[in-house]
Amino acid sequence: MKYSSILASAICAVAMAPAALAQAAPSYNPPKTSWGAPDLQGVFTTASLTSMTRPDGASGLIVSEEERQKLFNRNIYTRVAKEEAALSPAELLTDANPDRAYNRFWMDPGADLGKIDGQYRSSWIIEPANGQIPYINPPKRPAGNIASDEEQYADFKSDNPEDRGMSERCVYFPTNGPVMTNTMYNNNLQIVQTPTHVMILMEMIHEVRVIPINGTRNPAVPKWAGESIGHYEGDALVVETTNVMPRQGGFISDKGKVTERFTRNKDGQVIYQYTVEDPGRYTQTWKGEMPFNPTSDTLYEYACHEGNYSMFNLLSGARAYEREGRKNGARKAIFAGVKEEE
Numbered sequence: 001m002k003y004s005s006i007l008a009s010a011i012c013a014v015a016m017a018p019a020a021l022a023q024a025a026p027s028y029n030p031p032k033t034s035w036g037a038p039d040l041q042g043v044f045t046t047a048s049l050t051s052m053t054r055p056d057g058a059s060g061l062i063v064s065e066e067e068r069q070k071l072f073n074r075n076i077y078t079r080v081a082k083e084e085a086a087l088s089p090a091e092l093l094t095d096a097n098p099d100r101a102y103n104r105f106w107m108d109p110g111a112d113l114g115k116i117d118g119q120y121r122s123s124w125i126i127e128p129a130n131g132q133i134p135y136i137n138p139p140k141r142p143a144g145n146i147a148s149d150e151e152q153y154a155d156f157k158s159d160n161p162e163d164r165g166m167s168e169r170c171v172y173f174p175t176n177g178p179v180m181t182n183t184m185y186n187n188n189l190q191i192v193q194t195p196t197h198v199m200i201l202m203e204m205i206h207e208v209r210v211i212p213i214n215g216t217r218n219p220a221v222p223k224w225a226g227e228s229i230g231h232y233e234g235d236a237l238v239v240e241t242t243n244v245m246p247r248q249g250g251f252i253s254d255k256g257k258v259t260e261r262f263t264r265n266k267d268g269q270v271i272y273q274y275t276v277e278d279p280g281r282y283t284q285t286w287k288g289e290m291p292f293n294p295t296s297d298t299l300y301e302y303a304c305h306e307g308n309y310s311m312f313n314l315l316s317g318a319r320a321y322e323r324e325g326r327k328n329g330a331r332k333a334i335f336a337g338v339k340e341e342e
Contacts, residue, residue, distance in 0.1 A: 030235050038234075041192055042191045044295055045110075045188050045189075046189065049114075050114035051123065051181075051182065051260040053132050053133060059122075062119045067122075068113050072112065082102050086255075100104065109185065109187075110291050114290065124181065126287040127288075166248060167249075170304030173207060176205070177239045177258075178226060178250070179258055186203040186300075190203050196213055201299065203302060205302055209225055239261075252281070256280070256281065258280070269290075275286070
């Protein structure tokens, strides 16, 4: 009996050793600023083939290596790059398709799906479980057009420059937030902190968000990107944004609210989480999270309409449509004609 008790104790100790070691493993302590706030500063990139909403065919939020490869091959940027790689320089420069965007060479969307905690994500939206934005009135696609949202752009009225979207006129770009998200290029951003403010500088249009810590609101004055007030909760920066400019075309109306959380993880990422509340626009509150990946890169100059002819040509094309008696305003595929993955 004595020996049996000793043997049982030994077996129990061995069995418990991994758990004890796991408990003893040091936890991650994120860096702090000199004034004791979580240090989120640096230059980051959001470039990724993962987008806000989940593509058709994805099994769920977290995907395996095998499924990642399938989603990678089906991604529109991958398909465009593959198609253009087979063209000669002369063929690439002779593009007679007026619905296609500029060549893939000029785009920098990222090279792979995004990862958080080492796991591939099929979308940034984590709630609802289907990974889709829960619109009360979802945007409608024209009959017969099966292109995904990322393959389309809205062809608004074209009587005057003011008829065009804010981003097209280089006034405001919705991906700069809130909600912040990634796009086909200019995905770098920089975070700078002081004891009283946080500044987020976006490469896209060089939009700047200056967020006061424990500030006060002025609801009488709507602002581009809304009015953001921040505070710290433990290792997180929490930012609440309301009072957006009604015309900005972002993810919330002037009646909505976005709550954002910024935290460091052991991989050096800043994990950006958001909660969107806007009952007039959505059927439910929805949530997401996206990694800001550290980069040795920098923020590059952003030039929009300076020195080019896009607005002039766009309005001229609309006048030509009118002379021919054709209706302008159709929704066109920005990557029209790109082949599906074989």
